Amino acid sequence: MSAENLIAPGDTSTLRIGEVAKATGLTTRTLRYWEQLGLLSPDSHRESGERLYTSGAIERVGRIRELQDLLGFSLAEVKVVLDAEDDLDRVRSDYRANKTDPRRRRALLVDLIAANDTLLERLDDTVGRIQAFRDERAATGKRMRKTLRELDAEHSATSR
Amino acid sequence: MSAENLIAPGDTSTLRIGEVAKATGLTTRTLRYWEQLGLLSPDSHRESGERLYTSGAIERVGRIRELQDLLGFSLAEVKVVLDAEDDLDRVRSDYRANKTDPRRRRALLVDLIAANDTLLERLDDTVGRIQAFRDERAATGKRMRKTLRELDAEHSATSR
DNA sequence: TCCTACTTTTACGTTGACGTCAAAGACCGT
DNA sequence: ACGGTCTTTGACGTCAACGTAAAAGTAGGA
Numbered sequence: 154m155s156a157e158n159l160i161a162p163g164d165t166s167t168l169r170i171g172e173v174a175k176a177t178g179l180t181t182r183t184l185r186y187w188e189q190l191g192l193l194s195p196d197s198h199r200e201s202g203e204r205l206y207t208s209g210a211i212e213r214v215g216r217i218r219e220l221q222d223l224l225g226f227s228l229a230e231v232k233v234v235l236d237a238e239d240d241l242d243r244v245r246s247d248y249r250a251n252k253t254d255p256r257r258r259r260a261l262l263v264d265l266i267a268a269n270d271t272l273l274e275r276l277d278d279t280v281g282r283i284q285a286f287r288d289e290r291a292a293t294g295k296r297m298r299k300t301l302r303e304l305d306a307e308h309s310a311t312s313r
Numbered sequence: 314m315s316a317e318n319l320i321a322p323g324d325t326s327t328l329r330i331g332e333v334a335k336a337t338g339l340t341t342r343t344l345r346y347w348e349q350l351g352l353l354s355p356d357s358h359r360e361s362g363e364r365l366y367t368s369g370a371i372e373r374v375g376r377i378r379e380l381q382d383l384l385g386f387s388l389a390e391v392k393v394v395l396d397a398e399d400d401l402d403r404v405r406s407d408y409r410a411n412k413t414d415p416r417r418r419r420a421l422l423v424d425l426i427a428a429n430d431t432l433l434e435r436l437d438d439t440v441g442r443i444q445a446f447r448d449e450r451a452a453t454g455k456r457m458r459k460t461l462r463e464l465d466a467e468h469s470a471t472s473r
Numbered sequence: 474t475c476c477t478a479c480t481t482t483t484a485c486g487t488t489g490a491c492g493t494c495a496a497a498g499a500c501c502g503t
Numbered sequence: 504a505c506g507g508t509c510t511t512t513g514a515c516g517t518c519a520a521c522g523t524a525a526a527a528g529t530a531g532g533a
Contacts, residue, residue, distance in 0.1 A: 225385040276447040287436040
């Protein structure tokens with residue numbers, strides 16, 4: 154009756170925690186830790202308590218790593234972004250199913266747009282600052298190459 | 314005779330650790346910790362052992378924070394970059410003073426250029442990936458705004 | 474000179490993000 | 504049915520990057 158039973162017992166598309174670990178390069182410990190933080194939950198459980206995932210979990214792991222490594226977010230910050238994405242998915246399916254009150258739906262959507270805009274601003278700011286840093290290093294590189302050329306010219310002059 | 318005495322006793326341009334902390338927003342603990350890691354050393358010491366900094370320390374703190382926060386470097390990685398920058402400064406002053414063996418100078422310069430290029434590649438890669446992420450979020454934003462418009466259109470249609 | 478604020482070293486505590494056992498039960502290919 | 508492999512829930516360990524507290528000495532203004 155619950156979502157737990159949406160997956161057939163011998164389904165080949167379900168993954169055990171070790172398989173998810175192998176597919177993502179994470180450890181089972183990390184997967185359980187992330188679950189504890191509410192970042193990534195198994196899609197179902199067996200009677201024994203064994204966690205069962207779908208392939209969507211692998212994509213989600215990629216998403217988390219992206220936020221964590223690439224953008225330097227803490228797992229708490231990652232959770233905020235992921236929760237927002239999940240909310241958006243829910244809004245979308247609710248929209249199709251015409252489930253919730255339109256007022257609430259609209260309000261939630263407005264919140265999500267605002268959150269997304271905030272994230273976008275942060276991303277743009279970050280990109281801009283890294284670009285500036287990059288340009289600085291590029292200039293340093295040019296100066297060093299120039300110094301090197303001078304050094305070599307000097308040497309070839311004195312050596313003949 | 315040592316570099317310790319290049320600063321006059323009552324020099325207003327020397328900063329005590331608390332002043333550097335206040336100017337940078339760090340704690341004195343952090344400054345001492347960074348010193349222990351070889352990231353930021355005082356320019357001199359008093360007889361009593363009190364650390365004395367110049368305003369250059371404040372800039373250096375900014376540099377460290379940039380690498381640490383903006384680029385997500387560990388302090389060990391930050392040290393690599395900073396050491397390279399310091400080496401470059403030394404190469405430059407040695408170049409002017411004509412101090413070291415030209416062969417060594419050239420070799421060091423080549424190393425620094427290579428290190429810089431590596432860093433540049435890493436920066437470009439990072440920027441590219443963040444850009445991709447950014448574009449993705451921008452697209453999400455557009456979709457959400459469209460959904461919102463549809464929602465509002467629907468409402469205005471049923472309300473009259 | 475005195476007093477308060479600052480600084481020193483030493484050392485233990487904390488937080489986030491996991492790693493690493495241990496004991497017990499569950500899976501599954503043969 | 505069996506045995507090696509996997510998974511479960513604790514619980515303790517670790518590492519980076521500091522925080523915090525203690526005890527003692529120092530700076531510098533009234």
